[in-house]
Amino acid sequence: MTDQHLRDRHDIVELCTRMGWHLDHCQWDRLTDLFTDDIRLDYTSLNGGEPVVLSRKDVIAKWRGNREGLAATQHLISNQLVEVDGDRAAATAMFQATHLLPNQLGGPLWTLAGEYRYGLLRTPDGWRIEALTMSVIWAEGNRNIRDLAVQAD
Template sequence: MDRLDVIDTCNRMAWYADRRRWDALTDVFADKVTLDYTSLNGGEPVTLTPAQIIKGWRAGLGAYDATQHLLGSHLVAVDGDGAVCTATFQATHLKSDGSRWTLGGDYRFDLARAAVGWRITGVVMTTVWSDGER
C-alpha cells in the first residue's frame, strides 16, 4: 500500500500544478522541500517552504496557457518512514500563440511519512531532452 501512496503523492504534485490547484498542492509537500532543477536552470539546489514553491510555480507556469506533466515508469523504494520514487517525465508547456516547449527526463522524489499519507521532502529533476522554445 505504501508504494501506491507514494506514487499517488508524486502524481498529485504534477496534477495539481497543471490544474493550478495551488491550495491542494500544499498537501503534497513537507514543511521544507529541497528542489534541484540545476540540470535545467544551473545554480544550486534550494530549500523552500510549500508557499515559496507555489509562489514560484505560479509565476513560472503562469507564463503558459496550459501545461501537462506526465510521470511514468515509477520505481519506489520504501524504508520505514522514508521513501524514494524515481519516475520518467515529459512536460509540455503551451502558449496561446501555439508555441510549445516540451522537455523530458527523470524525477527523483524523496518522501517522508506524515500523520496522514506521504509528503515530498525533495525533488531532483534531471532534464534529458528539450524541444521548442522556453
C-alpha cells in the same frame, strides 16, 4: 511483499502523480498537502546553480508564477519506481512536461523530458514530498515561452 509495502507504494505513486495533475490544473491549495514544510529542490540540470531549500509556500508561489502566464501545461509522469525504508522513501519517475503559450515570437510549445527523483517522508497525515530533483534528458521547442509567460502576468 507485505500489505503495508503495497499500500506505501500505492500512496507514493498517487502522491507523485498528483503533483503534476494539480500543477497542470492550477489547483494551488491542493499542492500544499503534498509537501513537507520545507522542500529541497534541485533543478540544476535545467537552470544551473545549486539545489535550494524553500518553504512549500515559496515553491508553490514560484510554480504558480511560472504556470499562470501559460495557456496550458501537461506533465506526464510514468515508469515510477518506489523504495521504502521505514518512514522514508525514494521514488523515481520519467516525465514529459509540455508548456503551451501561443505567441508572435516563436513556436507555441516547449517540452522537457527526463527524470524526477523524489525524497519522501511518512508523516501523521501520510506521505509527503521533502525533496525533488529534476534531471532533464532532452528538451524541444521554444524555451522562451517560460520568460514570456512570466512577463505576461
